[in-house]
Amino acid sequence: MSKSRQPVVGPSPGRGGWGxxxxxxxxxxxxxxxxxxxxxxxxxxxxxxxPHGHVPPAMIADDTTFRDPADLFISPDRYLTRLQHANGEDLADLRVGGRTETDPRESWRMVCRHWKDFDGTATGY
Known part of the structure; x- marks a missing residue:
């Protein structure tokens, strides 16, 4: 394809933006x-x-408070908890199903310990 006939896909920094x-x-x-x-x-x-988030949209719309970030981002995320469980973590320690015995900071530590396992997944991005 000659240089003057190269397709332009759309604006991007590499192509000069909207200009x-x-x-x-x-x-x-x-x-x-x-x-x-x-x-x-x-x-x-x-x-x-x-539209694919695991946080109920009503919580965002109503500006609902939550106990801690683990209850918002870890416990309801079935992809994250499923992979953690497959790696031997107890679902109760991930605070799944309303369980609150585990310190939320420990739930985050568990996610961090297994973060490499999320490479190439939507959670890893």
Whole structure:
């Protein structure tokens, strides 16, 4: 493919950002970039609510308080607790099912001990 015919996928720092849209010879690319900028302007001020998060959206919407970060981020995450359990950790120590006997800091230490096991998983990112 000749240099002048290389496809432009979209704006990125390596391609000059949004400025590359204006420099494109393709009407379709310029139109797509105009639409993308319009969509971004419509949503960039909105909060991020992950449709795949393990925190109930109502907690975020209602600004609900929680006992500690382990109860929010470790205990309800079935992927994290399943892998921890497969590595020999007791689910009660991960505070699964409302169990609170274990110090939440110890739950975090357990996650940290096995962090390498999350390489290549969504939890590891």
């Amino acid at each position: 590359a849209c204006h420099q494109s010879r393709s009407h379709l690319i310029r139109t797509a970039c105009t639409i993308a900028r319009s969509l971004l302007a419509d949503v960039e001020h909105l909060p991020i609510v992950s």
